[in-house]
Amino acid sequence: MRPRKDWPNHGSVRLSCLRRGGMSDFPLPRIKDFLQSVVPFDTMKETELQRVVGLMDLAYFPHGEVIIQAGEDPSKNLYVIMNGSVRVTLPRQSGEELLVDVRGEGDTFGALSLLQGELALFTVTAQEDLLAFMLPDEPFRDLVRDNPVFKRHFSFSLARNIDAVRHAADHHTTQMTGTETLGLDAVLTGSRVHELMSKTLLTCLPVTPVKAAAILMTQRKVGSIMVCEAGGRPMGILTDTDLRVRVLAAGVAPDVPVAEVMSRSMKSISPQAFAFEAMIEMARHGVHHLAVTEDQRLVGVISDHDLTMVTGSSPVGVMKEVAKVSSLEDLAELPRRMNRVMETLLRLGGSAEYMLDVLSEFNDRLTVRLIRLTQNAMEHKGLGPAPVQFSWLALGSAGRREQALHQGQDYAVVYANVPPDREEAVHVWFSEFAGRMIEGLSSCGFKGTSEAVMNDALLCCRSEAAWEESFMAWIGGAHPPALAMAAKYFDLRAVYAETGFVEMLWNKIFNAIEANRDFLGRLRLAGPQTRPPVGFLRQFAVDHDGAYLDRLNLEEVALQPVVGAARIMALDQRLRQTNTLERLGAVTRLGLLKDRISDDLYEAFSFVTLLRIARRLEEGHNGKDEGAYLDPADLNRVQRKMLKESFQVVSKLQEFTAQRYAQ
Amino acid sequence: MTLWQAKLLNRATRLRLAHRRLPDEARANLSVLDGVSGRALASAQRYVVVDLETTGLDHTKDRVVSVGAFRVVDGHIRLGEVFNEFANPGRGIPVESIKVHGITPDNIRDARPAWEVFRDFLTYLGRDIVVAHFARFDMFFLNRVMRAQYGMRLQNLVVDTVLMCRAALIEPDPYGQKKGAKRCSLDALAARYGMEVPERHTALGDALATALILQRLLPEMERAGWKTLGDLVRVAGVQ
The missing domain is CATH 2.60.120.10 (Jelly Rolls)
Incomplete structure (x- = not known):
């Protein structure tokens, strides 16, 4: 009007x-x-x-x-x-x-x-x-x-416009921003899924024999075939890898229907979604293809290859290279490139969730590649292949998929149970293996290859039975002082798994907790009890007691309390998620947390994480190492305000868990 | 004051001046209320926020020395449509006033007389609603020139931000206990909204401050239930 x-x-x-x-x-x-x-x-x-x-x-x-x-x-x-x-x-x-x-x-x-x-x-x-x-x-x-x-x-x-990328030859834009930035930028926000997806689809019905599907793929020279219902709704995908792993290696007859061997974990995405989102989905689920569906009907397929085509050096681009690398020296080169990509991403205003997803996906792939290379090297040296099946577990921040750049890593090796007489020999092999892995990881720029970590790594190289025993001891309360160190083990996640040990372990953990409810309270008290500052005054942060702080450990005051609380609530509710944001989301859906507090926590956690990643990148640039500390004077007005609000939410959460899990 | 009253007064003025020969700007001003609907949204109106600087506060002998105004359309202050001019008061400027607004006799030596400035201002104003802080003060000086020049008051609707502020922001004070508190002064409101007022005490600076306050008061009025132009005139209209 x-x-x-x-x-x-x-x-x-x-x-x-x-x-x-x-x-x-x-x-x-x-x-x-x-x-x-x-x-x-x-x-x-x-x-x-x-x-x-x-x-x-x-x-x-x-x-x-x-x-x-x-x-x-x-x-x-x-x-x-x-x-x-x-x-x-x-x-x-x-x-x-x-x-x-x-x-x-x-x-x-x-x-x-x-x-x-x-x-x-x-x-x-x-x-x-x-x-x-x-x-x-x-x-x-x-x-x-x-x-x-x-x-x-x-x-x-x-330059976010996809057109700009297609005309990357235009020297104007290239000179100003550099192709690297440009490509990444375009993938992030410029293009939509329907612009990049392949529309010429190769599909088959679930009843098609595997052999027929393989012939179709060979004729069309493609690496995958979509399996759709008669109505067009996608059910799954059959890829070259599936043919190798689930058919040939598994000795399945070539005339079984594809429905029995296809990957059913097919994620779908709308054609209107941004390529950016497709990347997140792929990174999150660790898949290379997404079905593009409209009204439940398949309209196309988008693969990480499609994304790489337009990105040049994107997170996906660097990730792809991980699989191609054949020497440790080349592998050690990649994290540096990843850092550059991340930096660009940060400058463009990437979100914390996305960056962490991409980074941990990258680290996982790097680790898996390193496992292969290390195994090869050991065979070369005449030490032989792995004597039994094993899994490589990520713990702590890596387990939660929250590791920032240049951060210390917590890993563990767990090998299948063996008779006592072979135990010694098997342990020796895996100790050697763990030692080499640590060395490899540190040459890839992962920090903290000190003596202590080394010993810790050796300590964490144990059999399944030994692992189980430790967890039961922690839950049962056998060594109370050990619990502070043990918290990170409850964020475990398999990066490389040859056995189903992790699933089994989770069930045992949940059952044990059910029987020892007071464990959750003990776990809470074992964590850091620091309360975040209440606010800022000029160049200082102001403590709860009114003390002025000129250094602020964000990790300790804002992230750890949330991580700890999310962990306890997830264990309480038998949730296997390890990622803090996912844990919070899941307990909110179960009604444990109110929506509003959960939303606020999400924002707070994302913001502080982003700030922390930014600091890490800056440090990497300046060659400085200030550790986790932050000078409040360096913050701008908006950051201070955001941080202050974040602290308030964290305090609220602390009060909530203190009440619910009082001992 | 209601819109209906304003239109009635306007009708009377038109009857009275029906056979008088009037300059174009005055004739146009007589019809500014035509088609104005009280049901229209207050936030979607066109406003001209005005502030005058004078030689002093005595309305019997003081004169206008400067006129500053901003136009606000759809809640946006138009930085390009500014009215800013000195007027020659035809008398000296007392030192106390110079201290307040910083306008010296040198500034106004070449300025035009107030009636000429107001003639241009009428054209600039058009049909928009006049807004001022303590509007009665500014309107007194403006209407004195209007009467002398055209034999009529300014016909546009006039809204006072002080009245808006009292209605929408300040808790009622029936016994007048807080009367001296100046809770509705420009400075108090600027402080309340955390605004830094640039060029305070120049006509244009104060007009801008008032416009910034209007931007914030309009949503506050809506929240208080006064959404339409009719509501606004009833609550904060001035004659």
Whole structure:
């Protein structure tokens, strides 16, 4: 309802009254000064800036108001934040939102969808009361077209357009951002699944014999075939690997129906989803193909290869290389490249969840590759192959899929039970193996190959029976002081498994906990009891007791308490998830946590994690090693505010678990 | 004050001036209330936020020295549609006033007389709703010139941010105990909203501050249940 909008505008005295006044040219120097401090407006000439200010509106949005809604019309303005902050989020198919960025004073938003002229990609919400300049569509486009500085600044976003990648030969864009960035960028946000998927589908019915399916694949020269119901609903996929592992190696007859040997863990995705999301899904489920479905009907397949095609050096690209590497030296080269990719990703505003997923997937693949290489090397040396089946477990942060870069790793080897007379020989082989693995991992840049870890690793190289015994002892309360060290073992996850030991172990753990409920309380008390600071004052963080801290260990005050609480609640509810966010999500669905607190925790945990990854990358850059410590003075206003709120949520969670798992 | 009353007064003025020869800007001003609907959303209206600086606070002898205004459309302040001009008061400026607004006799030596400035202002204003902080003060000076020049008051709707603030923000104070607290002053409101007011005490700076406050008060009024233009005029309208 804007009844007066179409009335003739009597008063278009745009700036005409200014000349006579005899004041300085733009009547409000402070506003001009502010814009002069904003990149890229800072490079403008005085007169030009005055002209541009005259084209701007100043808008106010109360906190909570949605300014740009993802999936709706492109933004009609470039926004420059004068005061307040906004959250930039990506709505996911599942309905949840992914926090992509928080922007504060002097930052801009809205440029991406405006310049692309496509539906807005992100939702932008005022996080605090917001005062923002709005530069309308037309003049902004003119600026980007005519002003090289603007062009460079905003084409960083423009490059998100898939077209830019296809025309990567255009020296302009390549020089400015480097192809590496460009490719990654495009995969992240520019393209949608339906643009990249293969539409020429090879499908067969579930009753098709395996041999017929293999012939079809050979004729069409493809590595996989989709198995669909008669109605078109995808049921699974049969890949080259499946043919090798589940048919040939397993000695299955070639005339059994494909339904019996196909992989049923086929994940699907909408054609409208972003390639970015496809990558997350693949990384999360460890699959190479996703079925693209519309109304339950198969319309295409997207593989990690399709993504690599457009990425050049993307996380997926680097990951793919892991499988090809044949020497330890080459393998050690990859983490460095991964760091660079991650850095770009971070700069582009990647989300914590996504980065952790990608990183741990990368680390897992690296580890698996290293296991193969190490086994080969040992056979070469005449030490022989592994005497029995074994699994390689990730513990602690690696087990939770939360390891940041350059972080210490906790791993364990568990080998099948053997008769006592062979035990000695088997242990010797696996000790040698573990030693070589640790060496390999450290040459790949994983930190902490000190003597202690070495010993720990040897200690963790044990048989299934020995492992089980330790867990039962911890749960039963045999060695209370050991529990503090033991907590990380309850985040175990198999990176490489030849046996079903891990599943069996989980069942035993849950049953044992059922019988020893007080274990959960003991586990809580064994963890760190530090409470996060209450807030910030100038360059200090302020403790609960009012003490000023000039160093802040984020790991200890904000992450560990959440990790610990999620672990206890998950064990309580017999949940096998190890990832903290997944654990929180699962206990929330079970009704243990309220939705609101769970949402807040999700944000807090993501934010602190992101901050921590950013610090790690920075340190890697500067060659500094400040450990987990953070100087509160280095934080900007928005970060302080976010951290403060995060701390509050963490405190709430601590109170909740303290009550529920009181001893 | 209601929209209906405003329209009635407007009708009377039109009857009275029906046969008088009027300059175009005055004739146009007579019809600004035509077609204005009280049911329209207040937040979607066009406003002109104005502030005047004068030679002093005595309305019998003081005169306008500066006029500053911003247009607010759909809640957005148009930085390009600014009205900012000095007026020649035809008398000296007392030192106390110079201390407040910083306008010196040198500034206004070449300025035009107030009636000419207001003539341009009328054109700039068009049909928009006038907003001012302590609107009665500004309207007194404006209407004095209007009456002398055209024989009528300004016909546009006038809304006072102080009244909006009292209605939507401040808890009722029936016994006047907190009267001296100046809870609705520009400075108090700016502090309440954590705003840094640039160029305070210039006509344009204060107009901007008032516009920023209007931006925040409109949603507050909506929250309090006053959503339409009719509501706004009833709560905060001034004559």
